[in-house]
Amino acid sequence: MSLTAHIPSHRKPRQSASKTALRAGVAGGVLSTIAVAGAAGPAQAEPVTQTIEMPTITSGLSTAVAASAQATQQVALDLETQANEDAAAESAAKKAKKAKAEAVRKAEAEKKAEAAAKKKAEAAERASRTSVRTTLSASSGGSGSSASSSSASYSSSNATGSAAAVVAFAKAQVGDAYVPGGTGPNSWDCSGLVQAAFRTVGVDLPRVSQAQSTFGTQVSLNNLQPGDILYWGSAGSAYHVAVYIGGGQFVGAQNSNTGTVQRSLDYDRPTGAVRVL
The missing domain is CATH 1.20.5 (Single alpha-helices involved in coiled-coils or other helix-helix interfaces)
Structure with a gap:
């Protein structure tokens, strides 16, 4: 055998450059895919980090x-x-x-x-x-009945002089209150009013009705004149007095219910009268 005889080789035939490049490209692509996947993995893990921070938002x-x-x-x-x-x-x-x-x-x-x-x-x-x-x-043997007869006549002549002043004062107080012991100027008892009326003409009467009923001259109720003092009860023990103003009328401080009023003698006929003026 010749030394130069061809000896079969067991080596694989050398691949061509194109095949080598192709394989390198495939390998590079795989490695790139792996690299991209590796890079994408951490990026997708960020929500996990945000989820860990949720307790702060929940709080x-x-x-x-x-x-x-x-x-x-x-x-x-x-x-x-x-x-x-x-x-x-x-x-x-x-x-x-x-x-x-x-x-x-x-x-x-x-x-x-x-x-x-x-x-x-x-x-x-x-x-x-x-x-x-x-x-x-x-x-008194019925003598009072003649005084209370409806046929009795009263002087209706207008008052003059001092009597007119007394009458005017008494009439001016009509409507004032009645107060026991009252002597004016806006409240009276019966004798306080009569005393004040006569004081306007300079006549100083006693304070109480008993004494006023005997002060002056007793006159018949059939022959009254304006300014006469009327009394109820007996002379010296009268329990009420008023001023006769003429025309069958009188003014008196009657009681706490009526006050000072002007009334007809028929309203409450007096027992007697005295004339001071």
Whole structure:
């Protein structure tokens, strides 16, 4: 055998450059894909990091929810308080209305009772004076009956001089109150009014009706003149006096119910009269 004889080789045939380049390109592509996948892996993991931070967001949200709940509770409390206040105000208004109605009813009842008492007192006073006059008339043999006759005549002439001043003063006090012991200027008792009337003309009368009924000259009720002093009861123990103003009229401070009034002699006929002027 020749030394130069061809010996078969077991090496694989050398690949061509194009195939080598192709394989290199494929390998590079795979490696690039792996690299891209590796790079994409960490980028997609960032939401995990944000999820770890969620407790901070949840904590802030809890605080806001708690504040909102507290505000809602406060509003509810305010509404409840307002409702209670409105209910209390309505209840107070109802009570006040009821109390006012009761006060009005009570006032009306008292007014009616006062009117009834006034009427009763006036009737009692008239009855008392009638009884006194009857007793006095009986003790004097009936002489009083002629004085109370409806045919009796009274002087209706106009007052003059001092009598006119007395009459004018007495009439000016009509409507004033009656007060026991009253001597004016806006409240009187019977003798206080008569005394003040005569004081205007310089006549100083005694203070009480008993003494006034004997001060001056006794005159008949059939011959009265303006300015005469009328009295009820007997002379020296009279329980009431007034001023005769003419025309069958007198002015007197009667009682606490009527006050100072002008009346006809027929309203409450006097027992006697005295003339001072």
